[in-house]
Amino acid sequence: MTAELSSLTAESIQKELLGFLGERIKTDVEPDQDLFSSGLVSSMFAMQLVVHLEEAYDIAIVGPDLKFDNFRTVETMTSLVLRLRDASGPADDA
Incomplete structure (x- = not known):
């Protein structure tokens, strides 16, 4: 990500x-489109989404965050990224 x-x-x-x-x-x-129920995304592709989000936004998606509901829509993925970025806080930038 640039x-x-x-x-x-x-x-x-x-x-x-x-x-x-x-x-x-x-x-x-x-x-807000459900990517799984619409058939556009498979569970295998969900793993690609995890890798993409981790690499693009410098976050770690682990434990309870690794659930389909967090990847169901672009909106939920956006919320996940913002929450995890906020949790890592400015200490990473120091």
């Missing part, structure tokens, strides 16, 4: 995720 991680916004994360998904699944999705 965006400055310290200036992430929900809007910038959603835009990046929509672009990532569009490239991978070759279709446009809405931020």
Whole structure:
């Protein structure tokens, strides 16, 4: 990801995720669209989402955060990224 991680916004994360998904699944999705129930994303692809989010946003998704509900929509993934980035806090930047 080329965006400055310290200036992430929900809007910038959603835009990046929509672009990532569009490239991978070759279709446009809405931020609130359930990717699993729509059949656009498989459980195997969910693991690719985990890796992408961890690498793009410098977060670790472990334990209770590794559940389908956190990856069901672009909105839920955005919330997860923001929550985990906030939890890591500015100490990482020092």
